[in-house]
Amino acid sequence: MAAGDFNVIMVGAGYAMFGTPEGPWNIAKRAEQKLGERLKVDAVIEVNPARGEEVLGIKRDGPHKASYKDTLILPNVAEFKKRVDSGESKEPRAIFVATPPTVRGSTQSGKDLEIQLNKAFPNVAIFFEKPVATGQPWEESVGEALKVSEYLKKNHKAPISIGYVLRYLKIVQQVKKIIEENNLTVMATNARFVVAYELAIKTEWWNKDIMLGPIIEQATHICDLVRFLGGEIDFETISAHALEAHEKPGQLSKKNFDESAIPDELRIPRATSASWKYESGAVGIFLHSTALHGVDYEVQLEVFADGYQFILQNIFGSSKSPELHVRRPGSDKIEVTVTEGDDAYQTEMNHFIDAIEGGPEPEIFSSYEDAAKTYEMTWVIRNSAEQSQKKIDDKKAKA
Ligand SMILES: NC(=O)c1ccc[n+]([C@@H]2O[C@H](COP(=O)([O-])OP(=O)(O)OC[C@H]3O[C@@H](n4cnc5c(N)ncnc54)[C@H](O)[C@@H]3O)[C@@H](O)[C@H]2O)c1
Known part of the structure; x- marks a missing residue:
């Protein structure tokens, strides 16, 4: 039985960290659930102390x-490291990172949070939210993320887990198990991520220059899941098309934000x-769309193998x-399993802590390297769709 204080620091005090x-x-809630009284949050590292x-x-x-009780608010990791060096604070057992991806996923100063953390605490386990990076131009950003992955592989001496939470769903693990136990080879996957957009009111989310668009920021979850269940994808074969905001079927009637502030091309x-x-x-085939009203998303994945069909439903953003x-x-016959109350965020946390303490479920399903590949995949989809659209727009302009 693991016992004693479990000291952590939390980097970024936003929605992903505190709900x-x-x-x-809500990372904090899952840590509280797993560790109970043992959890000691020694510092929240935040550039916006009011938050x-x-x-x-x-x-x-x-x-x-x-x-x-004793949580400090500090502006950066270096300040906390000073305290550890001077004996004022203990070295943490774990670091949780839920900053925007713009400040990580690169070797360049100001975006190199992973490297700063590694230099300060090479023996401390780190959980990073997804995606591992967001930056432009894309080749540079993806190249940098892959460099960080290599760097961490070489230099980090403790577990690293990335928040691709869908890998921890019970139904995903069940499919993985059936595939492995029956030695199946996946033949085809069909993934869709359809958003209920009415409540998406942050203008930044609708501007692909700021949050890089919904494939990189959001559909990354399902892109990661198809890689987890279907295997490695040859990114050179990816071919995509987009329905753009200015096209007739792209007119949306339930927007609760002012899109006129965003130039059409963004x-x-x-x-x-x-x-x-x-x-x-x-x-593999894939669809992402901002088509639905109301609250629930429609996120579904189908996987086919010789003699087998798996349909995974309500896997993200659904009250079902x-x-x-x-x-x-x-x-x-179709066998149906409903996993009521399955909390993949909790399972993800439990596995991370068990990996640190040698607990009963120590498997980490998403490594940095794997997550960097998912980041690359999402960029390749966005680029392919934009290139295809440019050809269509050029053709229309000439006609
Ligand atoms: N796995 C999931 O389901 C899930 C859900 C929501 C968000 N996320 C991811 O979590 C990350 C954070 O998203 P969010 O919604 O919490 O954003 P947010 O803006 O609510 O919070 C981020 C916080 O980080 C702080 N911050 C920025 N730079 C920092 C730095 N250098 N050091 C310390 N703090 C810094 C900001 O001031 C802010 O308070 C994103 O990568 C997002 O994609 C994942």
């Missing part, structure tokens, strides 16, 4: 106040379709429980 009404993400004060104010009034596509070949020879439908050889 939001918009979704179930840190606000969340700590809430925590210090809440049921886990003991974990936040508005996000309303739908993106893509297809590819896996390195195995299998094929995740559901797995399986058809196997020898029967046309």
Whole structure:
């Protein structure tokens, strides 16, 4: 039984770290759940101290106040390192990072949080939110993310986990298990991520120059999942098309923000379709769209192998429980499993802490290297769609 204080620091005091009404993400809550009284948050590292004060104010009034009793708010990791060196603070057991990806995923100063953390604490486990980076121009940004991956592989001496949380869903693990146990080769995948856009009110999200667009920022989850279940993709085969904001089917009636502030060429596509070949020879298709009203997203993945069909439903942003439908050889019957209350964020946290302490579920399903490849994939989809659109627009302009 693991026992004793579990000291951590939290970098970034935003929604992913401390929660939001918009979704179930909340790293602090999952750490509290896993560690209980053992959790000691020694510092919140925040460039905007007011945000840190606000969340700590809430925590210090809440049921886990003991974990936040002595939490400091510091502007950077170097300040905390000084305290550890001088003996004022303990070296943490874990670091949670949920900053915007713009300040990480690169070897360049100001965007090299991973390297700063590694230099300060090479023996401390780190959890980073997805995606590992966001930057432009894309070749440079992807190249930098891959460099960081190499750097960490060489220099970091403790577990690193990336927040590709869907890998931890029970139904995903179930599919993985059936594939492995039956030695199946995936033949085809069909993924879709359809957003209920009515509540997406942050203008930055609708500007692809700021958050880089929904494929890189959001559909990254399903791109990662198809790589997890389908295997490596030959990125050179990716071919994509987009329905752009200025095209007739792209007119949306329920926008709750002012899109006129965003120049047309920077508005996000309303739908993106893509297809590819896996390195195995299998094929994949994909759709992302901002088509739905209301609240629930429609995120689904189908996986086919000889004699098998797997349909994974309600896997992200839905009030309905995740559901797995399986058809196997020898029967046309569909077996349905509903995993009510499955909290993949909690499972992800449990695995991360177990990896540090040698607990019962120590597997980390998303490495930095793997996540950097997913980042590359999402850029390749965006680029392919933009190139295709440019050809169409040029053709129309000439006609
Ligand atoms: N896995 C998921 O389901 C999920 C859900 C939401 C967000 N995320 C990811 O989490 C990350 C953060 O998103 P968010 O919604 O919490 O953003 P946010 O803007 O709410 O919070 C980020 C916080 O980081 C702070 N910050 C910025 N630069 C910093 C630095 N150098 N050092 C310390 N703090 C810094 C900001 O001041 C802000 O308070 C993003 O990568 C996002 O994609 C993942």
